[in-house]
Amino acid sequence: MKRSNWAIPYALFLALFVVIPLILIALYAFRSYGGGFTLSNFTKFATQSETLNTFIYSIGIAIITTISCILVGYPAAYILSNSELTRGRALVMLFILPMWINILMRSLATVALFDFLKIPLGEGALVFGLSYDFLPFMIYPIYNSIQKIDKSYLEAARDLGATRMQTFTKVIFPLSVPGIVSGILMVFLPTISTFAISEILTLNTKRLFGSIIQDNIMMSDTMNYGAALSLIMLVIIGITTALTRDRDNSEQTSLI
Amino acid sequence: MRKFIAKAYLYLLLVVLYAPIAVIIIFSFTDSKSIGQWKGFSMDLYGSLFAGEAQHASNISSAICNTLVIALIAAAISTLFGTIAAIGIHNMHGKGRTAIQFTNNIPMINPDIITGISLFLLFVSLGISGGYVTVILAHITFCTPYVILSVMPRLRQMNQNIYEAALDLGATPRQAFSKVLVPELRPGMISGFILAFTLSIDDFAVTLFTKGSNGLETLSTYIYADARKGGLTPELRPLVSLIFLTVLILLIVINVRSSRMENKNN
Numbered sequence: 001m002k003r004s005n006w007a008i009p010y011a012l013f014l015a016l017f018v019v020i021p022l023i024l025i026a027l028y029a030f031r032s033y034g035g036g037f038t039l040s041n042f043t044k045f046a047t048q049s050e051t052l053n054t055f056i057y058s059i060g061i062a063i064i065t066t067i068s069c070i071l072v073g074y075p076a077a078y079i080l081s082n083s084e085l086t087r088g089r090a091l092v093m094l095f096i097l098p099m100w101i102n103i104l105m106r107s108l109a110t111v112a113l114f115d116f117l118k119i120p121l122g123e124g125a126l127v128f129g130l131s132y133d134f135l136p137f138m139i140y141p142i143y144n145s146i147q148k149i150d151k152s153y154l155e156a157a158r159d160l161g162a163t164r165m166q167t168f169t170k171v172i173f174p175l176s177v178p179g180i181v182s183g184i185l186m187v188f189l190p191t192i193s194t195f196a197i198s199e200i201l202t203l204n205t206k207r208l209f210g211s212i213i214q215d216n217i218m219m220s221d222t223m224n225y226g227a228a229l230s231l232i233m234l235v236i237i238g239i240t241t242a243l244t245r246d247r248d249n250s251e252q253t254s255l256i
Numbered sequence: 257m258r259k260f261i262a263k264a265y266l267y268l269l270l271v272v273l274y275a276p277i278a279v280i281i282i283f284s285f286t287d288s289k290s291i292g293q294w295k296g297f298s299m300d301l302y303g304s305l306f307a308g309e310a311q312h313a314s315n316i317s318s319a320i321c322n323t324l325v326i327a328l329i330a331a332a333i334s335t336l337f338g339t340i341a342a343i344g345i346h347n348m349h350g351k352g353r354t355a356i357q358f359t360n361n362i363p364m365i366n367p368d369i370i371t372g373i374s375l376f377l378l379f380v381s382l383g384i385s386g387g388y389v390t391v392i393l394a395h396i397t398f399c400t401p402y403v404i405l406s407v408m409p410r411l412r413q414m415n416q417n418i419y420e421a422a423l424d425l426g427a428t429p430r431q432a433f434s435k436v437l438v439p440e441l442r443p444g445m446i447s448g449f450i451l452a453f454t455l456s457i458d459d460f461a462v463t464l465f466t467k468g469s470n471g472l473e474t475l476s477t478y479i480y481a482d483a484r485k486g487g488l489t490p491e492l493r494p495l496v497s498l499i500f501l502t503v504l505i506l507l508i509v510i511n512v513r514s515s516r517m518e519n520k521n522n
């Protein structure tokens with residue numbers, strides 16, 4: 001048997017468990033509860049102000065989270081990639097490790113911190129918790145892209161009389177843009193799709209789009225509506241990925 | 257001065273990153289209702305985790321048991337399946353290879369909620385009710401791509417002729433697989449297994465959507481159900497602390513292994 005045939009079972013598995021399920025989301029989205037083609041799931045979304053508001057609110061929260069992760073994460077990534085200051089990879093590891101811990105646990109940890117500091121939970125906790133949850137996902141790709149910059153560029157810039165500031169704005173920053181772009185992907189996408197944790201961080205006072213999808217999809221009579229909402233989320237994810245794809249040339253290196 | 261500010265910023269950030277985890281761990285060692293209120297060192301919360309109120313303790317131990325069983329089965333199957341698939345992909349060319357690699361990336365890129373919902377709809381339309389089997393299948397779906405990712409580099413480094421030599425020397429394909437390929441790929445397979453195991457015990461969203469309504473709970477869905485009802489209850493503190501430590505230890509093992517492998521190759 002040719003060894004290339006060894007991939008056939010996995011190809012079939014991928015078709016059944018990855019491709020078909022994604023197609024199913026679209027199929028369910030255009031079907032009414034009784035069966036039959038309909039667009040009513042989408043008109044329901046467009047006309048129901050509560051869902052629409054949650055949707056816009058979730059995008060807003062995701063943008064704020066992404067921006068705060070860039071503002072806090074970029075300096076950290078920049079300092080980390082400066083090898084004079086950080087010997088070895090141990091320090092980098094410490095920044096990356098939390099990203100492998102379940103987001104639910106990290107959110108509960110945020111709740112613990114807010115309880116400890118006696119700050120009431122709510123919108124502030126939500127933004128802090130999300131930024132806290134996703135900060136490592138911003139630091140890592142930026143760190144990687146700065147690391148990859150050829151050090152002779154920096155020497156050349158300095159030899160040609162650039163100040164520290166100029167070296168940064170004209171050389172380092174432009175070359176680290178691909179890292180920022182993948183960071184945005186890795187923060188923005190999971191943030192708009194979060195569910196469950198917003199309830200925990202705000203004691204059920206604020207809900208995000210993901211929670212609305214969860215509520216609808218789990219009930220058989222609103223399952224089609226839930227599928228339509230998931231499809232809307234998938235489209236946003238697709239658009240974001242497509243918009244950033246050309247600029248995101250950083251190699252997909254393993255995360256650990 | 258610049259150096260000092262830079263370092264101070266990094267360490268401050270690390271403190272912020274780890275403070276929440278530290279707070280949970282510290283307050284898992286005191287028997288108080290709320291965090292921030294220290295009632296002296298005590299292991300009572302850990303004790304009641306396993307030997308407290310009968311119903312509660314048995315729920316937790318069955319959740320732990322489910323989590324481990326699911327992770328072990330899913331990681332074992334993913335490792336075997338992923339290794340065979342990686343060998344196949346490695347020997348493929350052209351469009352087929354591009355297509356399979358593209359699809360292989362989807363579960364890694366897709367947000368958990370989409371993976372979970374899409375599989376939920378699959379099982380609903382096939383009429384399979386959620387339980388052990390659906391959760392394990394779902395975990396295999398998102399674990400196998402990572403196994404392939406860790407086995408592929410070993411395949412690329414390996415001398416392609418050894419396998420053919422084994423066949424020429426009269427080994428059956430099965431023997432050539434187990435005596436030649438597997439030993440060559442073993443480091444990648446072990447890393448892949450640990451990675452798959454970690455991803456599986458760490459998963460929350462996909463499990464939530466595929467576990468069905470027959471009462472199957474893993475640790476994370478159990479914690480979610482508990483936290484949804486009453487926030488961070490005292491009995492969750494030792495549980496979360498234990499999970500943090502387990503995941504951290506697993507991650508350190510993976511990293512020490514991979515940096516050792518890198519050193520060997522250089």
